Amino acid sequence: MSGVGSFFAMGGYAAYLWPAYAVFFAVLIADTLAPRLRRRRLLRELNARMARKRARDSGGAVSTPRLPEQSP
Amino acid sequence: MSSNWIPLWLHKLSSPPTFYRFAGTLQPWAMTLALLLGAIALYGGLVLAPSDYQQGDAYRIIFIHVPSAWMSMFIYGVMGIAAFVALVWRIKLAEVVAMESAPIGAAFTFITLVTGSLWGKPMWGTWWTWDARLTSELVLLFLYLGVIGLYHAFEDRRQGARAAAFLAIIGIINVPIVHFSVNWWNTLHQGSTINLFGQSKMSSAMLWPLLTMMLATKFYYIASLFSRVRTDLLSLEGGKDWVRKIVEKEAGQ
Numbered sequence: 001m002s003g004v005g006s007f008f009a010m011g012g013y014a015a016y017l018w019p020a021y022a023v024f025f026a027v028l029i030a031d032t033l034a035p036r037l038r039r040r041r042l043l044r045e046l047n048a049r050m051a052r053k054r055a056r057d058s059g060g061a062v063s064t065p066r067l068p069e070q071s072p
Numbered sequence: 073m074s075s076n077w078i079p080l081w082l083h084k085l086s087s088p089p090t091f092y093r094f095a096g097t098l099q100p101w102a103m104t105l106a107l108l109l110g111a112i113a114l115y116g117g118l119v120l121a122p123s124d125y126q127q128g129d130a131y132r133i134i135f136i137h138v139p140s141a142w143m144s145m146f147i148y149g150v151m152g153i154a155a156f157v158a159l160v161w162r163i164k165l166a167e168v169v170a171m172e173s174a175p176i177g178a179a180f181t182f183i184t185l186v187t188g189s190l191w192g193k194p195m196w197g198t199w200w201t202w203d204a205r206l207t208s209e210l211v212l213l214f215l216y217l218g219v220i221g222l223y224h225a226f227e228d229r230r231q232g233a234r235a236a237a238f239l240a241i242i243g244i245i246n247v248p249i250v251h252f253s254v255n256w257w258n259t260l261h262q263g264s265t266i267n268l269f270g271q272s273k274m275s276s277a278m279l280w281p282l283l284t285m286m287l288a289t290k291f292y293y294i295a296s297l298f299s300r301v302r303t304d305l306l307s308l309e310g311g312k313d314w315v316r317k318i319v320e321k322e323a324g325q
Contacts, residue, residue, distance in 0.1 A: 007119070011129035016194050020187040024136040031179045031296055039303040046310055046319045 086165040088305045089314040095298035103295035109288035116281030124278075130194050134278075137187040138265070139285040140180045144212055145247050147177035147293060151219070152244040155237035164308065165301075167233040170240060171223050172300035176293055178216035184209060196260055204253035205261035212250055215243035229308065 010017045084090055117135035124131040154170035157163055188206070189199045200206065219236045226232030254263045265274050274282070309315050 010132070011123055013128060013130040013132075013194055016130060016190045017132055020133045020190040021136060023186045023190075024140070024183050027179050027183050028292065031176060032299075034175075035296070035300040035303050039299070039306070042303060042307055043319055043322050046306070046315065047323045049310075050316060050319060 086163055088164065088309050091165055092302050092305050092314075092318075095302050099295050099298040099302075102291045102298065106288050106291035106295055109284050109291065113281045113285035113288055116284060117278075121278045121281055122275075127195060130191065133187050133191040134265070135281055135285050137184060137191060138282060139289045140183040140187065141209070142286060143289045143293060144177060144181040144184050144209065145250055146290075147173050147180060148212065148215070148240075148244065148247050151177060151240050152247075155240040158237050159234060159241070164230075165305075167230065167237065168301050168304045168308070169297065170237055171219075171233050172297055172304055174216050174219045174223070174236075174240070175300070176296050178213060178220065180289070181209065181213040181216060185213065192260075201260050203259040203261060204257035205250070205259050208246060208250040208253050211246055212243075215239070215246060219243070 008014060008018075085094060113135060117132055121132070123129045151170050151173040154166045154173065158166035158170055185206075188209075192201075193199050219240050222239055223229075223232045223236040226235060253259060254261055306315050306318065
């Protein structure tokens with residue numbers, strides 16, 4: 001058997017060894033990506049909230065027009 | 073927060089904007105070290121180390137199984153200490169560290185259980201057995217999941233963190249049980265290979281990749297924790313000035 005072939009065969013234990021390593025990497029990659037996605041979503045959310053606040057502060061009735069008969 | 077025995081630098085570091093910057097500087101370095109050490113450890117463990125005279129090549133699962141198992145307990149310890157600090161001194165950063173450690177700890181515990189199962193099948197002839205070591209590690213996973221669940225069960229995040237911190241502290245009792253289970257009970261699981269004090273039962277060609285992977289997983293934890301904590305701080309301090317500046321800067325890019 002060639003060197004590379006015997007490396008991947010792992011003395012007959014390939015069916016146990018490689019899935020174990022696959023799980024190790026898959027779980028850690030998921031653990032790395034999850035907070036990155038959450039961060040991106042959060043920044044977008046905060047940005048939108050700030051934009052709404054700016055629009056409100058500048059007096060423009062951009063997103064929430066107030067109905068006169070409902071105001072006290 | 074008024075306790076004056078807390079060193080000033082620690083007090084400063086625990087302020088959210090300072091820690092956000094500090095963690096942002098260190099995080100890429102921690103991740104780089106984790107990847108570098110991990111690659112070296114994998115090469116040492118999968119290529120350079122000889123196969124075991126009893127277990128053949130199956131033993132090579134040890135290079136991810138044992139470091140993950142160590143991390144499952146180490147992270148629980150960090151979470152427990154941070155939870156204690158959070159409950160006693162009400163430090164927001166400690167709350168965040170405790171709560172964001174839980175998913176990383178759960179990830180390593182899950183890896184430990186799965187890789188152990190994949191190792192147990194060819195060596196013991198079974199995927200699972202209800203022995204002391206395996207059962208206490210499974211309990212550890214449930215404790216992590218309990219902390220995560222409790223944290224998210226409350227409308228108010230800080231109230232949830234306090235409830236979950238309480239559970240985390242109670243669950244600490246399980247960590248020594250996991251560690252000493254192989255000595256206290258007769259188990260199928262083999263005893264410790266590595267001895268912190270005295271002779272380890274392992275040749276150096278196998279030992280150094282294992283210890284290198286242990287370091288790699290430590291740095292990984294730092295990297296993952298810091299990136300999670302940073303996001304949490306932005307979320308918790310959403311309306312504050314320092315967060316507004318960061319959001320504006322990121323949006324401008």
